[in-house]
Amino acid sequence: MSVQADPGYSLSSERLRRRKVVNRIMEALATLAALLAVAVLVIVVASVLKKGIGAINVDFFTKTTSTFSFGPSQSGIANAIVGSLVIVFFAILMALPVGVLAAIYLNEFASPRMRAPLQLALDVLNGIPAIVVGIFVYVLLVLGSGQSALKASFALAILMLPLFARSTQEVLALVPNALREGSLALGAPRWRTTLSIVLPQAVGGIITGATLATARVAGETAPLLFTSSLVGNEVNWNPSHPLMSMPYFIFAASEQADPGLQEQAWATALVLIAFVLVASTIARYFGLRSRRRRGGKR
Amino acid sequence: MDYPSTEMTEDTEEQSGGDGLAKAIDPTRLGPAAPSSAPASAPTVFKIDALTAYYGKSAAVRDVSFDVPGNQVTAIIGPSGCGKSTFIRCLNRMNDVVPNFHTDGAIYFHGIDIQGKDVDPVNVRRQIGMVFQRPNPFPKSIHDNITYGLKMLGMKDDLEGRVERALKRAALWEEVKDRLKDSALALSGGQQQRLCIARAIAIEPEVILLDEPASALDPISTASIEDLMHELKSDYTIVIVTHNMQQAARVADMTAFFSLSEVVDGSRSGVLVEYDRTDKIFTTPGDKRTEDYVTGRFG
Secondary structure (H helix, E strand, O other), rough: OOOOOOOOOOOHHHHHHHHHHHHHHHHHHHHHHHHHHHHHHHHHHHHHHHHHHOOOOOOHHHHOOOOOOHHHHHHOOOOHHHHHHHHHHHHHHHHHHHHHHHHHHHHOOOOOHHHHHHHHHHHHHHHOHHHHHHHHHHHHOOOOOOHHHHHHHHHHHHHHHHHHHHHHHHHHHHHHHHHHHHHHHHHHOHHHHHHHHHHHHHHHHHHHHHHHHHHHHOOOHHHHHHHHOOOOOOOOOOOOOOOOOOOHHHHHHHHHOOOOHHHHHHHHHHHHHHHHHHHHHHHHHHHHHHHHHHHHOO | OOOOHHHHHHHHHHHHOOOOHHHHOOOHHHHHHHHOOOOOOOOOOOEEEEEEEEEOOOOEEEEEEEEEOOOOOEEEEEEOOOOOHHHHHHHHOHHHHHHOEEEEEEEEOOOOOOOOOOOOHHHHHHHHEEEOOOOOOOOEHHHHHHHHHHHHOOOOOHHHHHHHHHHHHOOOOOHHOOOOOOEEEOOHHHHHHHHHHHHHOOOOOOOEEEEEOOOOOOOOHHHHHHHHHHHHHOOOEEEEEOHHHHHHHHHHHHHEEEEEOOOOOOOOEEEEEEEEHHHHHHHHOHHHHHHHOOOOOOO
8 A cells, every 4th residue: 555645745845954954053062062061070080080099098098198208108188088077067067057047038938028138148158259258267267366177167167058058948949839838727837837847858958959068168278278277297186276178288289399299189189079979979869869759659 | 806797797888889789799788688698507607808809919809798607518619710719718818928918808707807917827727727729748648647737736635546537537547547657649639638638627627628629630539529528517617619610519508609800900800799509509690690600601
């Protein structure tokens, strides 16, 4: 059986062909741009890996930094890792409650008239360069009384706050209004609705956002120059002392003439990148899990 | 708190003196000659007095007045956009959370204006429960959906018994009694909606407002929700908004027909056209617009 096209009836035309070509070109350009972004990441990671991998060994994680090089195998960054952990931990402790509460206020309680200027303020805070925050904390807290890890944490907390608040707010906005109404209709006050219904829905997303923000801020160097840079070479968990940190060590060691120390700087950068990678993966896991729970699967 | 009795009625007549149409069709204002109104045995639970509800400057419903009798089903019908949902959400102050929403007029619940400044909407909603158009169970277990309100209100004695009674009352117990710990989100749409009804009646309100409770459900689930309403009206006063005229005819004792007004101040708003016993609305309506609507000639 053969089918004959109706005479004079066609589904293709010159214009259609042109549209197809334009479509192909645009598709190719977009793909190229996406590949370029991936390529940048690959090049950065590859060069850090190539230059730093030689310094990575057990000693690198267990021994402390050394200002003078006695050969790469004799020193490590144990104190910098500990210092970074302490500084970032206290920064989260300061910024997370404020950030989450600010987001709750913005999304659950603020009138539209209050919301716009507050959001703008958070965005402006987010746009302040890290070095400005560093100078601000230096003048406010360090001048006259000296450096400490807690002051560094405070500087990082200022950088974290808008990131925490905005990411939390985005997650809260995703919680369906029907759930809030269901709770209010049972005679629940607003705070109770927020605590028992809205937050449990959002907690996965809040953790995801907080982890990503932490990973970003943990690499900041400029605020640490002002607040936690006069440091010794021993492992120290005391936040009232200035502590060595990974970003500051990268900064300091990369300026040295000693190639061994330069290699250690690269290796430290590698550790930082690995930290970001692990944090993002964990964040993604939490995000997926909470989304699945919201979908009703147990 | 003074209960608005006859003086109040006179008062409103004065206020809306220019609105001859509303006066002519509102049975509460027709006086003794009114052919029918709420059965004498049913006490008035809500007295709505010249209620106008605004979003910003535009009125969604304008000058609505009627009485809702207790232990009866009162249906609100009308075309889309005539303010039915806006109106029913006023009855338990659910519109408070809407920015720029405000009202004129009064809603008396047992003689107390629920919109009064010293009235806490939380207390209003505790007495006047609500079930929404789309089932909105909390993402918790079936059991915890019921206990959420109970725990919050301190009704913690005999918690399990209260859960069982609420689920039985909502005709859901037999279907879920073996899986109370399962997620409520795993239930079907009709079951979810009955769970929402169970959740609302667990805290023992006096009134249940239903905003198109069956519009997202299949016919079988719809029938079970309608049966439920017949069951529940012995204990609760029920107000239901529905798109579905057959549904109103099946479940309601009283029916209010809302429609869109002619253009006033450059915009149209919802008005109450007619309020009467349901059989009267559907067989011998007093207003031409009601007749057109219930006979399907609405255009």
